[in-house]
Amino acid sequence: MVDVRAVWLTEFGDPGVLRLGDAPDPVPGPGEVLVAVAFANTTFVETQLRAGGTVPYRLQPPVIPGNGVGGVVLAAGPGVDGDLVGRRVVTATGGSGAYAERVVVPADVPFVVPEGLGLDDAVALLADGRTAKALVRTAEVGPGDRVLVEAAAGGVGSLLVQLASQAGATVVAAAGGPRKVAVAQDLGADRAVDYSAPDWADEVGEVDVVFDGVGGDLGATAFSLLRRGGRFVAYGLASGSWAPVPEARGISVHRGL
Structure with missing residues (x-):
């Protein structure tokens, strides 16, 4: 052989x-x-x-x-x-x-x-595409929701911005640095913020859904923005650790890829 x-x-x-x-x-x-x-x-x-x-x-x-x-x-x-x-x-x-x-x-x-x-484009969508679709279904995103997408210029994040927008939600995209913020805005986000700025959370305000692809302290800050009855879906840990989120009454937490 x-x-x-x-x-x-x-x-x-x-x-x-x-x-x-x-x-x-x-x-x-x-x-x-x-x-x-x-x-x-x-x-x-x-x-x-x-x-x-x-x-x-x-x-x-x-x-x-x-x-x-x-x-x-x-x-x-x-x-x-x-x-x-x-x-x-x-x-x-x-x-x-x-x-x-x-x-x-x-x-x-x-x-x-x-x-x-192209095969290269199809392969690029294989993992991130199915992940993004599953996350949107898990969070039951729909019209009237205000959705925060972290790492919004990344592979999964860029797809989440588009899928959540197509589902009728208002999308707030958070990314690191002006270039990535511009990318997220071009993808159709209703608002894009730079989460390397100290006041980024104040710019976001309250949300119904958080898609957390970063984890760590940034993910924990995003969690604090959820309204009662909100959904927190953690799918990645770019920071090196899952977001240390507390048990919160009335908030649904999902972790996994």
């Missing part, structure tokens, strides 16, 4: 711990398909994992990291309809294994990429 090239995480640290090496050429089993990888997605959480920081899940080196790829289906395993063979798809790999030339995944996992959409 011929090996394929892959990128291995050999230990936790800076990007230099990622090493090019070989891995067994995967073969699709029953209910699986084989994908030739053209693009592998790298999320912010994966860079935290590589560095050995605080992340919602952990892999133990040596391991092939990565959880999202885009490519072409090369073969289908026993019992799988061959319609996917030759199609361009994006797919998750189950938490690891994406940094490789070929991957095997369950046949019901890939999304077919429509014509006119």
Whole structure:
């Protein structure tokens, strides 16, 4: 069997711990398909994992990291309809294994990429897109809500701004620095504030929903802006820790990706 090239995480640290090496050429089993990888997605959480920081899940080196790829289906395993063979798809790999030339995944996992959409763009939307959609559903965002989106110029945050706006909410976008604030404003936020300014919370005012992708003290400050009956949805910890929010009567708190 011929090996394929892959990128291995050999230990936790800076990007230099990622090493090019070989891995067994995967073969699709029953209910699986084989994908030739053209693009592998790298999320912010994966860079935290590589560095050995605080992340919602952990892999133990040596391991092939990565959880999202885009490519072409090369073969289908026993019992799988061959319609996917030759199609361009994006797919998750189950938490690891994406940094490789070929991957095997369950046949019901890939999304077919429509014509006119680049594989690189589709892969970029894979993780952040499904996260953003799930967050908006969890928070039950709708007309009349005033929504605060932190890290509003980031991958998930930029999508949350647009989805919440489409749902009929008034969106306040918070980002760090004038350039990112301008990006958030261009995405359709009703108001955009710079959370590196000391009075940013006063500019935001009371809100019904907080999407917290930062955590730490900034997330805790955002929590304090919630009205009674508000929803606090924490999906990331760019600061390195979850927001230390108290148990509050009448406020719903959700954590997770």
